[in-house]
Amino acid sequence: MTDDPAALQGERAGLVSRCSAALIDAFAVSAVCVLALVCAGAVRYLLLGGPFTLPDPPRRLLPVIGGTLSVVYLTWGWVNGGRTAGDQVMGLRVRSQSELPLGFVRALIRAVLCTAFPIGLLWITVSRHRSSLQDLMVGSAVIYDWGRRPS
Amino acid sequence: MPDTLIGLSVDAGCRATAAVRRTRFSRPVPHLPAVPGLPDGVRRRLEAWNAQGHAVRIRYEHEAGTAGRELLDLLVGAVLDRIDLDAVVARVDPNRVAERVDVDAVVDRVDIAAIVDQVLQQVDIPALVRDSGGTMTQETVDAFRAQTMRADRFVDRITRHRGGRDRR
Numbered sequence: 001m002t003d004d005p006a007a008l009q010g011e012r013a014g015l016v017s018r019c020s021a022a023l024i025d026a027f028a029v030s031a032v033c034v035l036a037l038v039c040a041g042a043v044r045y046l047l048l049g050g051p052f053t054l055p056d057p058p059r060r061l062l063p064v065i066g067g068t069l070s071v072v073y074l075t076w077g078w079v080n081g082g083r084t085a086g087d088q089v090m091g092l093r094v095r096s097q098s099e100l101p102l103g104f105v106r107a108l109i110r111a112v113l114c115t116a117f118p119i120g121l122l123w124i125t126v127s128r129h130r131s132s133l134q135d136l137m138v139g140s141a142v143i144y145d146w147g148r149r150p151s
Numbered sequence: 152m153p154d155t156l157i158g159l160s161v162d163a164g165c166r167a168t169a170a171v172r173r174t175r176f177s178r179p180v181p182h183l184p185a186v187p188g189l190p191d192g193v194r195r196r197l198e199a200w201n202a203q204g205h206a207v208r209i210r211y212e213h214e215a216g217t218a219g220r221e222l223l224d225l226l227v228g229a230v231l232d233r234i235d236l237d238a239v240v241a242r243v244d245p246n247r248v249a250e251r252v253d254v255d256a257v258v259d260r261v262d263i264a265a266i267v268d269q270v271l272q273q274v275d276i277p278a279l280v281r282d283s284g285g286t287m288t289q290e291t292v293d294a295f296r297a298q299t300m301r302a303d304r305f306v307d308r309i310t311r312h313r314g315g316r317d318r319r
Contacts, residue, residue, distance in 0.1 A: 003304070005297050014303020017296075091296045125310045146296065 005146070012130035013092050013142045018121060022114075024086030025077075029070045036069070067115050074111035078102050093145035102140055110138045166207065181205065 037054050045052045057065065077084030082093040082101055094110075096102055102110065113120065113134040120133030127136075135141055183201050186194070 003297075003301055005293070005300060008300055014300075015306045016302035017299040020299055089292065090299060091292075125306065144300065146293070 005144075008144050009146060011144050013090075013144050014130055015121070015124045017090050017092060017144070018124065018132070018142055021084070021086035021090040021092050022118065022121065024089050025070075025074065025084050028085045029066065029073055032069055032073065033066055070115045071108070071111045074114060075104070075107045078107040078110065079104050087142075091144060091146040092142050094140055094142050097135075097139050097141050102138075106138045106140065110134050110140055113137060 041052060041054045044055065074084055077087065078094045079102065082095055087093060094102060094107075096106070117133070123133045123136070124130050129141075131141065181201075183194075183197055189197075
């Protein structure tokens with residue numbers, strides 16, 4: 001099998017590429033969380049005055065807030081062009097196994113599954129078609145798609 | 152003596168006529184001032200002389216200019232051939248020249264801001280930075296993507312689950 005990136009466009013993406021994209025997305029969601037906290041602190045400072053401090057939400061709410069942001073972020077990315085920021089950087093695209101764009105419902109279910117059970121990505125190593133558990137459950141696939149002819 | 156004057160007049164007339172024929176007028180012949188009551192025959196004669204005189208003057212001016220430039224070239228060439236410019240330059244003290252130059256005054260007279268502005272207008276620096284930065288970034292991203300593609304295949308080989316089969 002060739003190593004030429006141009007020849008591999010449209011092929012199913014492997015573990016390293018998809019883990020890298022997931023890592024970038026995790027950083028992006030974390031950055032959004034921090035930005036949301038800073039904005040909330042700024043609004044509170046402007047309205048109530050006093051020293052500027054970041055909000056301190058209850059610990060048990062943090063996973064819910066982070067998970068919700070993650071689901072919204074992933075769903076939005078996969079519905080709009082089939083790419084999140086991590087997918088864009090890594091040159092990946094998420095589509096259905098019938099090579100159509102993911103619909104909103106499937107993108108939402110996939111986002112929930114990826115957020116709640118990210119370890120399902122490791123199923124790629126034992127799958128004949130480089131599918132994660134989330135791919136198998138919603139009928140999706142992740143392919144190499146740099147969006148242009150690789151140089 | 153009268154014959155000489157007659158010959159001179161004839162010769163001058165012939166030269167003037169020939170000059171009128173040879174000259175390409177780049178400028179219109181100036182008209183004579185209007186004289187009321189002047190007979191037509193006299194006026195035509197005066198106009199003919201005026202045209203001839205004008206043509207001769209233009210031609211001689213042109214020839215004089217050409218001859219003058221050629222003469223100047225010859226003179227300058229001859230002078231330069233006789234002058235040892237290296238020796239002249241060696242006798243010049245650039246430090247003394249520099250001391251007499253008021254650099255501040257020169258700089259004050261130069262509108263550096265306008266020059267810089269013109270240069271910046273001619274050179275689209277933002278576009279250059281954008282193009283070069285974009286190309287470098289894209290090449291870096293492409294290289295990273297290609298590396299992860301190879302890493303994907305490496306992981307496949309380790310897990311021994313793939314070997315040239317159709318992945319779709």
